[in-house]
Amino acid sequence: MQSLTILGGGAWGSALANLGGKKGDRVNLWSRSSSFNLESVITGADVVVSAVSMKGVGATVDRLLALELSPDTIIVTVTKGLDPASTRTPSQIWQNAFPNNSIVVLSGPNLSEEIQQGLPAATVAASLDLAAAKQVQNIYSSDIFRVYVNEDPLGTELGGTLKNVFAIAAGVCDGLQLGTNAKSALLTRALPEMIRVGVRLGARAETFYGLSGLGDLLATCNSPLSRNYRVGFGLAEGKSLEQILHELQSTAEGVNTTNVLIDLADRREIEIPVSRQVYRLLNGEITAEQAVLSLMERTLKPEIL
Numbered sequence: 567m568q569s570l571t572i573l574g575g576g577a578w579g580s581a582l583a584n585l586g587g588k589k590g591d592r593v594n595l596w597s598r599s600s601s602f603n604l605e606s607v608i609t610g611a612d613v614v615v616s617a618v619s620m621k622g623v624g625a626t627v628d629r630l631l632a633l634e635l636s637p638d639t640i641i642v643t644v645t646k647g648l649d650p651a652s653t654r655t656p657s658q659i660w661q662n663a664f665p666n667n668s669i670v671v672l673s674g675p676n677l678s679e680e681i682q683q684g685l686p687a688a689t690v691a692a693s694l695d696l697a698a699a700k701q702v703q704n705i706y707s708s709d710i711f712r713v714y715v716n717e718d719p720l721g722t723e724l725g726g727t728l729k730n731v732f733a734i735a736a737g738v739c740d741g742l743q744l745g746t747n748a749k750s751a752l753l754t755r756a757l758p759e760m761i762r763v764g765v766r767l768g769a770r771a772e773t774f775y776g777l778s779g780l781g782d783l784l785a786t787c788n789s790p791l792s793r794n795y796r797v798g799f800g801l802a803e804g805k806s807l808e809q810i811l812h813e814l815q816s817t818a819e820g821v822n823t824t825n826v827l828i829d830l831a832d833r834r835e836i837e838i839p840v841s842r843q844v845y846r847l848l849n850g851e852i853t854a855e856q857a858v859l860s861l862m863e864r865t866l867k868p869e870i871l
């Protein structure tokens with residue numbers, strides 16, 4: 567029996583706590599409002615899963631740094647976001663803070679509401695330490711959750727993070743009722759945009775064709791269960807971003823990710839035309855219709871994949 571501690575009792579943390587308990591492992595779910603203290607559930611944990619949203623990663627890292635976390639504890643991060651100050655990914659932040667611990671990224675097409683209903687899903691446990699990834703694979707694999715492993719944590723993490731920008735665009739596409747052809751074009755062009763960014767940041771291109779890239783792109787861009795999709799849909803309906811986020815009452819990481827991505831792409835001169843229109847829309851510079859028109863009127867070019 568293994569001891570598993572989940573940090574963050576939001577939608578995904580709660581689902582991961584349920585999934586983690588399927589094999590009889592000891593599972594502790596901790597959040598800021600927990601009555602028990604963090605130290606009691608960190609001590610002796612084989613695996614600690616960080617399921618907080620991007621804005622909580624820094625504070626959670628600091629909390630753990632103040633405690634004695636064993637170097638044998640595997641840290642799993644499931645956050646799909648980018649840090650606005652440093653543009654780093656959550657796994658990079660965790661690895662920097664805990665250089666002696668194995669860091670595993672768990673990411674894939676995993677809409678928490680479907681998983682909470684017991685519907686089947688698959689995901690990827692990725693780490694530079696393959697043994698640690700396999701340990702997480704064994705803990706989480708069940709008859710409703712199939713876990714693959716790979717050794718590209720950055721690519722795995724960036725797939726799940728960047729697809730949120732395109733989920734906003736997909737919500738716009740559906741909200742404006744642009745049709746199946748437009749949606750297909752959007753998703754197909756999104757993938758090379760994700761790969762272009764990922765490869766420049768050091769990820770492997772092929773990772774983006776897997777569950778954590780294309781898989782999560784398809785799931786999130788086609789489901790009203792996705793909060794990022796709902797942001798785009800609401801914008802197409804003419805709602806303000808403030809109103810949409812208020813109604814959502816939950817995390818839509820794509821909003822922050824888009825802003826950080828533009829900052830990063832500007833500094834590194836990476837071409838990200840779809841993301842740029844999402845940025846302009848989120849920041850009130852253009853309407854949803856103008857965003858679509860801008861993409862259609864771009865300079866004609868070969869289809870570069």
Ligand SMILES: NC(=O)c1ccc[n+]([C@@H]2O[C@H](COP(=O)([O-])OP(=O)(O)OC[C@H]3O[C@@H](n4cnc5c(N)ncnc54)[C@H](OP(=O)(O)O)[C@@H]3O)[C@@H](O)[C@H]2O)c1
Nearest residue numbers: 574575576577578597598618619622645646677678816817
């Ligand atoms: N929901 C999904 O389907 C899903 C699937 C895969 C990955 N993810 C990713 O998982 C992450 C969490 O998503 P979620 O759906 O669970 O979001 P959520 O329901 O909105 O919950 C957010 C979580 O982050 C915690 N948090 C926020 N600010 C914090 C801070 N300053 N310090 C400590 N904790 C803080 C919250 O703690 P409190 O409860 O104490 O406020 C809560 O546990 C996101 O990056 C998301 O992209 C989500």
Ligand SMILES: O=P(O)(O)OC[C@H](O)CO
Nearest residue numbers: 674675676677792793794
């Ligand atoms: O609700 P979203 O848009 O944060 O998407 C949830 C997951 O990332 C889907 O894999």
